[in-house]
Amino acid sequence: xxxxxxxxxxxxxxxxxxxxxxxxxxxxxxxxxxxxxxxxxxxxxxxxxxxxxxxxxxxxxxxxxxxxxxxxxxxxxxxxxxxxxxxxxxxxxxxxxxxxxxxxxxxxxxxxxxxxxxxxxxxxxxxxxxxxxxxxxxxxxxxxxxxxxxxxxxxxxxxxxxxxxxxxxxxxxxxxxxxxxxxxxxxxxxxxxx
Numbered sequence: 001x002x003x004x005x006x007x008x009x010x011x012x013x014x015x016x017x018x019x020x021x022x023x024x025x026x027x028x029x030x031x032x033x034x035x036x037x038x039x040x041x042x043x044x045x046x047x048x049x050x051x052x053x054x055x056x057x058x059x060x061x062x063x064x065x066x067x068x069x070x071x072x073x074x075x076x077x078x079x080x081x082x083x084x085x086x087x088x089x090x091x092x093x094x095x096x097x098x099x100x101x102x103x104x105x106x107x108x109x110x111x112x113x114x115x116x117x118x119x120x121x122x123x124x125x126x127x128x129x130x131x132x133x134x135x136x137x138x139x140x141x142x143x144x145x146x147x148x149x150x151x152x153x154x155x156x157x158x159x160x161x162x163x164x165x166x167x168x169x170x171x172x173x174x175x176x177x178x179x180x181x182x183x184x185x186x187x188x189x190x191x192x193x194x
Contacts, residue, residue, distance in 0.1 A: 001056040001116065002029060002030050002056075002057045002058070002060075003026070003027045003028045003029060003030070003057075003058050003060055004028060004030045004031070004032070004049065004053070004057055004058065004059050004060065005019075005020070005021055005023035005024075005028035005030070005032070005033070005044075005059075005060055005061075006031075006032050006033075006046065006049055006059055006060070006061050006066065006067060007019045007031060007033040007034070007061075007062070007066065008033070008034055008035070008036065008038060008046075008066045008067075009035050009045070010035070010036070010037050010038065011035060012035050014035065016033055016035070018062075019066065020033070021089055022062055022093070022122075023062065026060065026091065027087045028060055031137070032045040032048060032049040033045060034046070036065065037069075037071040038065060038067070038068050039069045039070060039120075041068075041073050041077075042077070046067075046077070050077070050080050050081070050084070053081065053084040053086045054084065054085075054086070055084065055085030056085065056086065057084070057086040057087075058086065058089055058099055059081055059086060059087070059088045059089070059105055060088075060089045060090070060091065061089075061090050061091070061150075062086075062090070062091050062092060063090055063091065063093060064090050064092070064093050064096060064112065065090035066086075069117065069118055069120050071110075071114050071117045074184065075110070076095070077099060078133065080119065085102075087099030091155070093112065095108050096108070116140075116151040140142065148151045150171070156177055156179070157187060159177065160173055160177055160179065160184060160187060161187070161188070161191055163176065163177075164188060164193060165193070166182075169183075170184055
């Protein structure tokens, strides 16, 4: 009858301390923590938690979006938790409690997870529309490269552009200048060479 905390943030730069503190305060003693997108099921700690669950355990999340950003995936995760004889609770969504047999919780869960997925898709669509408008107005150049203007970095930028113009492959440029492929492509795109 363990209280298990599942903690997730989307990127390495984000902090998990807020979630962990809240989960400890309500009695969680076992934690599975990762910094990875909730849009995928390919999460090592999530999979490990699901494998190690025991009958009577309760998985607790700070909010439902920590568990998944996809309705389909969320319902699959919940089914896996139930198959193990365990339950699920959320601190933020107090109505979410599958430790008992309450059909209203099932209904609310399906509705809410659908709304989370809808919101995510809407945000992504708006972002793509904004990028298209900015591109058409010549304001969008893509993510900035790690190479910046000024000093040695500007010299590297110039050398990379020159190497590309001379017919060097992206692979050769990457090795020679010790720079990532994405950075090279962004630089070339910004310079109108791709």
